[in-house]
Amino acid sequence: MGRIKTDNNGSRKDVIVEKAAILFKEKGFKAASMRELAEVVGVEAASLYNHIKSKNELLHEICFNVANRFNHKLDELEAEEGNSLQKVEDLLRFHIDGMVHHFEEVFVCDREWKHLSEPYLSNFQNQRRSYRKRFAAIIEDGIKKKEIKKIDATTAVLIMLHAISGIESWHRSKQKIDGKELEENMIAILVGGLKK
Amino acid sequence: MGRIKTDNNGSRKDVIVEKAAILFKEKGFKAASMRELAEVVGVEAASLYNHIKSKNELLHEICFNVANRFNHKLDELEAEEGNSLQKVEDLLRFHIDGMVHHFEEVFVCDREWKHLSEPYLSNFQNQRRSYRKRFAAIIEDGIKKKEIKKIDATTAVLIMLHAISGIESWHRSKQKIDGKELEENMIAILVGGLKK
DNA sequence: CCTACCGATCGGTAGG
DNA sequence: CCTACCGATCGGTAGG
Numbered sequence: 001m002g003r004i005k006t007d008n009n010g011s012r013k014d015v016i017v018e019k020a021a022i023l024f025k026e027k028g029f030k031a032a033s034m035r036e037l038a039e040v041v042g043v044e045a046a047s048l049y050n051h052i053k054s055k056n057e058l059l060h061e062i063c064f065n066v067a068n069r070f071n072h073k074l075d076e077l078e079a080e081e082g083n084s085l086q087k088v089e090d091l092l093r094f095h096i097d098g099m100v101h102h103f104e105e106v107f108v109c110d111r112e113w114k115h116l117s118e119p120y121l122s123n124f125q126n127q128r129r130s131y132r133k134r135f136a137a138i139i140e141d142g143i144k145k146k147e148i149k150k151i152d153a154t155t156a157v158l159i160m161l162h163a164i165s166g167i168e169s170w171h172r173s174k175q176k177i178d179g180k181e182l183e184e185n186m187i188a189i190l191v192g193g194l195k196k
Numbered sequence: 197m198g199r200i201k202t203d204n205n206g207s208r209k210d211v212i213v214e215k216a217a218i219l220f221k222e223k224g225f226k227a228a229s230m231r232e233l234a235e236v237v238g239v240e241a242a243s244l245y246n247h248i249k250s251k252n253e254l255l256h257e258i259c260f261n262v263a264n265r266f267n268h269k270l271d272e273l274e275a276e277e278g279n280s281l282q283k284v285e286d287l288l289r290f291h292i293d294g295m296v297h298h299f300e301e302v303f304v305c306d307r308e309w310k311h312l313s314e315p316y317l318s319n320f321q322n323q324r325r326s327y328r329k330r331f332a333a334i335i336e337d338g339i340k341k342k343e344i345k346k347i348d349a350t351t352a353v354l355i356m357l358h359a360i361s362g363i364e365s366w367h368r369s370k371q372k373i374d375g376k377e378l379e380e381n382m383i384a385i386l387v388g389g390l391k392k
Numbered sequence: 393c394c395t396a397c398c399g400a401t402c403g404g405t406a407g408g
Numbered sequence: 409c410c411t412a413c414c415g416a417t418c419g420g421t422a423g424g
Contacts, residue, residue: 030224030226030227031226033401034404035403045403045404046406049404049405054403054404114223115224115227149384149388151384152373155373155381155382156381158363159385161362162359162361162362162365163355163356163358163359163362166354166355166357168358169354169358173350177348181348182348182351185347186351188345189347189351189355189386189389190389191389192388193385193387229418230420231417231418231419239393239394240394240395241419241420242395242420242422243393245419245421
């Protein structure tokens with residue numbers, strides 16, 4: 001029953017989520033209205049609800065898409081053997097790449113997750129806390145192995161993740177340096193700060 | 197006419213702005229309502245308008261208070277002679293101190309300035325751009341004098357300012373390390389990343 | 393500083 | 409996918 005037709009809704013919903021990310025990034029979740037979103041998508045506001053359940057669903061779709069990608073990357077990294085400093089660099093490059101190439105979703109996930117509704121909000125906060133702990137554990141491991149200078153790992157994680165979210169300003173700037181060059185500069189400074 | 201009485205409104209308004217900063221930080225500017233603010237202040241919503249002109253006025257009061265403090269600090273720093281790396285460290289410590297001790301206002305200024313109304317919005321964006329350029333100029337000066345490693349100064353500024361805004365997470369965390377220790381760790385990593 | 397209230401806009405639903 | 413519309417809530421004002 002509807003086996004064939006329902007799947008066609010997939011791409012339509014994807015477009016809505018994608019446009020929502022752009023809109024939420026520009027105006028903020030609360031300030032963005034469903035009527036504006038409808039206009040961008042090219043339908044009446046009421047029609048959006050044939051594809052989505054609520055405005056909140058759009059936000060948690062965006063946030064969990066992003067969170068899942070990062071969690072998956074971290075899973076991979078933890079499974080690898082090797083130098084901790086190299087792992088940190090690898091993860092940073094993944095984050096930088098995310099900010100450069102999936103800017104809107106990552107930005108919305110970073111800045112608008114507070115507006116998630118329960119139970120998604122708690123779930124998200126737990127995942128976020130866990131992610132940071134695992135990231136810090138890699139750094140601590142590196143400190144133990146004398147590959148990384150002795151610093152507070154939690155603070156280091158906090159610095160790195162937020163530093164990367166600064167790529168927002170890079171997107172906005174006019175005399176943009178090249179994305180690859182941005183990445184190399186960020187790595188030089190951030191990884192440089194960890195070296196002994 | 198009203199020379200004496202009008203000044204009494206000063207402290208009352210200050211309380212409102214202060215409470216507004218806390219509320220805007222917690223819920224975001226758009227999601228925070230004047231009725232909630234009134235409740236926190238301890239009056240009816242309508243009574244707030246005897247002290248302020250609009251919700252927007254609260255936001256630009258907060259944002260420009262913060263911006264003025266930072267601009268003033270930078271003025272001082274530029275007037276000094278001395279080592280560029282030291283100046284950068286000094287400015288970073290000022291920013292860290294701002295995030296630790298004037299958390300709500302700085303946070304709101306950082307994250308909610310987009311909701312400023314014209315002409316304040318344009319004014320704010322200009323000030324912000326100018327501030328970053330002046331900060332970058334100090335770093336470039338340090339590179340020229342071989343006090344700082346050769347990196348893109350604009351990227352460095354972007355990293356530092358955003359890294360510091362990460363202190364938000366520190367405020368939220370339970371097993372908080374000491375404020376002073378946080379500062380030293382941040383300086384070690386960030387300034388460490390600039391050293392040759 | 394309060395009571396009473398306005399016009400605008402919001403997210404979302406009914407029904408086709 | 410649209411027209412028509414609802415209840416709730418918003419920022420703000422009038423008048424005392």
